[in-house]
Amino acid sequence: MATGGNKTGLTLGVFSFTLFLSASLMFAVQPMAGKMLLPLVGGTPAGWVVAMAFFQVMLLAGYLMAHAFSGVPAQRHGMLYVLALLAGAVFLPVSLAGHEGFDSIAGPGRIFLLLTQALAVPFIALSATSSTLQRLFTTTRHGSSDDPYFLYVASNLGSFAGLLLYPALIEPLLTLDQQSRCLAGGYVLLIALAGVCLALSGESSQQKTAAKSGGKLSWKRQLEWMALAFLPSSLLMAVTTYITSDIISAPLIWVLPLALYLLTFVIAFSKKPAVSLRLMEALHPYIICIGILFVSLIRADWLFSWIGVLFYLVIFAGIALVCHLRLASLRPLDDSRHLTAFYLMMSIGGALGGVLNAFIIPNVFDRLIEFPLLLLVSFMLHKDFKPSSGTGIAIIALAVLSILLVNTPPMSLGTDTMHARVLLFRILIVAVPCALFLFRRSLRPAYLALGALGVFMISQFVIGDQSEILSIRNFFGTVRLYDTARMVDDKELTIRTMRHGSTTHGMQMLGDTRLEKTQTAYFTQQGPLGDVFSALKPRKVAVLGLGAGVTNCYTAPDREFTFLEIDPAVVDVAQNKFAFLSKCVSKRPPTIIVGDGRLEFAKLKEKFDLLIIDVFTSDTIPTHIVTREALKTYFEHISPGGILAMNISNRYFELWSVIATTASTLGLSAEMKADLSPGRPFYSSPSLWLVLSKDPPPPLAKRGWRPVRPSETLRPWTDNYTNLMAALSFGGVGNGLK
Structure with missing residues (x-):
């Protein structure tokens, strides 16, 4: 008797750990692939949303494959699954380097194709693990084999592990090459464990299969599964976009809603859920009302803080939990053959939610409105909703x-x-x-x-x-323009402000020709950038990041400007809604190149006296812009005696030390200056600038600049290694800069 108990305990342990490992690999490969993308296709802000959509579609493909295999006996299904894993091993270790050649403006379709070429086969095989192993588990002699859905909890715990361990341990300790090799090792272990699970399974007898037969599935039930998976998936992306764009773009903020999303799955598919479906269905309408009241109507100051983030995450988690509890209550228990159909419909719903938010909504809506809209739509899934009433x-x-x-x-x-x-x-x-x-x-x-x-x-x-006079939304984010009135020298002026996400990217004073050309925001003459222009007196200037075009007003008779901007909407707004580009005249009109700054700058044949980098969107750091390889490329196009000036203003990262450390590997010196004076003009924004130079630096010390020494503890950043967590500082010098 004890031997049988030990065997069933071993069976449960092996199946649980195999599911845990598979899910961990799936959620570790996602951020790793996102980092690999950066140097190849540029720092597109919506790249992570497209990557999430890709992985959801591949998850669907994996469930579809498992569902197709469900037509054969369980053990043969398991054998086909192991063969799929072996086919995926051919693509490991993962590398995107062999898939270059994309344009520097990599739209969602190009990014999707790039990921498909490198990752589709192994990720599809990984995605088939959950439904395949749960089907195999139903053929074992374990006491819970009739209801294998509790194993979904092990899968989601593995997802948690992969999600949280990546930024905490994997990214800080390993280069991308090392991460890829470790992933390959874990994948090989998964193949071996899958073989063990196959050996522990057995063919169901005809009598058992007949006893459990639940007949044919109705399309109504399958569509219900799909809808209950679609809404939380779409809402997950909506709340992530809403928080990072409209409230606070903190580092790794996407981890929080994704973690809650997984937690609702864990709760819903537990043998005894900690929260009842009846309670959540009773609370559902009230959650919608509270969410709409604060999201759409009243926007108090506390909503634009971490308390606000917590508020929106609670609203999201409440709706997701309602849907997932109802989804779990509708799972098929009468026929193991319907198990793969259940997960297939779930994955179709999840994939449709990802596709909607990544590819359709940014091209249809001109503002961030999908979060409250989806809250309202969620009521249509409530049990008391009667569409004919x-x-x-x-x-x-x-x-x-x-x-x-x-x-x-x-x-x-x-x-x-x-x-x-x-x-x-x-x-x-x-x-x-x-x-x-x-x-x-x-x-x-x-x-x-x-x-x-x-x-x-x-x-x-x-x-x-x-x-708000204009809102433009595309793949790169949302650009908004605001006109507000202000009295300046007893004259009412219109202050036009451009915001991209949650960051001000420029302002202009309209109504007075004397002030229209004034440098504003982070680029004032009284600030650090003014010091650079005064000390260096550059003739040829390149600027990565156009914004409103304020920098163009550092005019001089022999000066030439070249701007590189990834977002076509920003270029359109700067040219047609602001006057900096048209009214500030130097030697010639500015050249504007649309594309990723690093990739396009590398293509230029000329050299520049000054390169200005101002490419941070909110507090999102495009790390590929500041790696050793990137700095090397920049200085290949900077004239002798020229410098690189970088706007590193943000709220959450102390970047000067790691950039100075990285620059020191190329023999570059670094100086920095913070413009935090309370006596700044009203049109000036607090800013933090870093200057890198190869030759003796320009005379900036008398203007308040100080040298930055390389760190002895920080590791230089490369295209193969970056670690944002090491630079994280929630209450540091950068606090309040943007």
């Missing part, structure tokens, strides 16, 4: 109308929109609790959803932000 028809009609009007500017009320928002919020904060109390016996969840939809439409289309 009066409220159901009203909800569907208003939701469709909201989507059709999504790019429509708000109505002009001729009043302060913030005052209107606050007034409406105060009315609702009193009226809603009263209504809940008075109608507590007859109030239906659909009424709450309908009310939330009404508040959303009013906040978006009636009392929206009227200082």
Whole structure:
């Protein structure tokens, strides 16, 4: 008896660890592939979203393969799965270096194709692990073989491990080559463990199969599985984009919503979930109402802080948990052959959510509106939603109308929109609790959803932000323009500001020809960049990152500017909505090259006296811009006596030390200056600049610049190794700079 217990314990342990290992490999390869992409296709801000969509589509392909194999006996299914793993091993260790040759503006299609060439086969094989091993487990003699879904918890715990260990241990300790070799080693171990699982399984008897036969699956049930997986997947990307673009673009912020997403799976598919489906379905309409009230209507200061991030993540986790609990309650227990169909529909839903957010929404919507929209749409998956009822028809009609009007500017009320928002919020904060109390016996969840939809439409289309005059959204992010009035020297001026994500990229004072050409934001004459131009007096200047074009107003009769900008929307706005490029005239009009700064700069044949790098989007650090290989390329195009000036202003990283350490390997010296004076002009933004030079540096010491010594503890960054965690400093000098 003890021997049988030991054997079933061994069976459970082997199957659980194999699933854990497979999921760990899947979630470790994703950030590794993202890092490998940077030097090849440039620092596209939406690259991670496309990579997530790629991996979701490959996950779908893996489940589709497993589902196709489900038509054969379980052990033969397992053998085919092992053969697929062996085919994937041919592509290891993973390397993207042999797939170069893409344009420097790598759109989503090109990035998707690049990842497909290098990673599709092994990742598809990895993706087939969960449903295949769970099917094999049903053929064992383990006491829980009739309900193998609890093994999904082991898979999700492995996902947690891969997700959290990568930034904490793998990235700081290993180069990309070493990471790839370790991945290959783990993959070989997985093949061996898969063989052991196959050996522990057995063919189900015909009697057992007949007893468990649940008949043919209905399309309605399969579509329900798909929808319940689609909504959390799309909402995951929506909340990640919303937080990083509109609230706070902190390092590795994408880990938090993804971790919560996995946690909801762990809870939902546990044998005894810690939270009941009944409770979450009761809370669902209230979560929607609270989310819409704060996301769309009132935007208090605390919402733009870490407390705000926590608030939005709680809203997201609540909706995801409702969907995943309901999904788990609908899993097929009557026929093991339906297990692969269940995971196939789940993966189709997840992939569709990824494709929607990565490829469709950025090209359809001109603003970040998908998060509140998806909150509202989630009610259509509630058990009490009746599409044929009066409220159901009203909800569907208003939701469709909201989507059709999504790019429509708000109505002009001729009043302060913030005052209107606050007034409406105060009315609702009193009226809603009263209504809940008075109608507590007859109030239906659909009424709450309908009310939330009404508040959303009013906040978006009636009392929206009227200082926003333009919003352009594309693959690279969202560019917004704001016009606000300000009295300057007893004269009312219009201050036009460009924001890209959560960062100000330039401003201009309109209404006074004397001030229109004034350098603003991080580029003022009184600031560090003004020191550089005064000391160096460069003739030929290259700038990585156009912004509003403010730098072009450092005019001189013999000066030439070349700008390199990856986002075509930024170029369009700088040329047509700001006057810096047209009214500030040097030797010739500025040259503008559209493409990734590092890749395009390497193609130039000329040399420059000054190279300015200003390419950080919010606090997202495109590390491929500051590696040893990148610095070497820059100085191959910098004239003798020339310098590189880098705007390293951000809130979360102390970059000067690691950049100086990296630069020292090329014989470069580094100096830095922070412009944090409270006496700065109102049009000046706090900034932190670093200057690198090969020859004796320009005379900047008298202007407050200080040398930066290489660190003895930090490792230089290369295309093969970067470690952002080593430069992380939430309360450092950079705090408050952007």
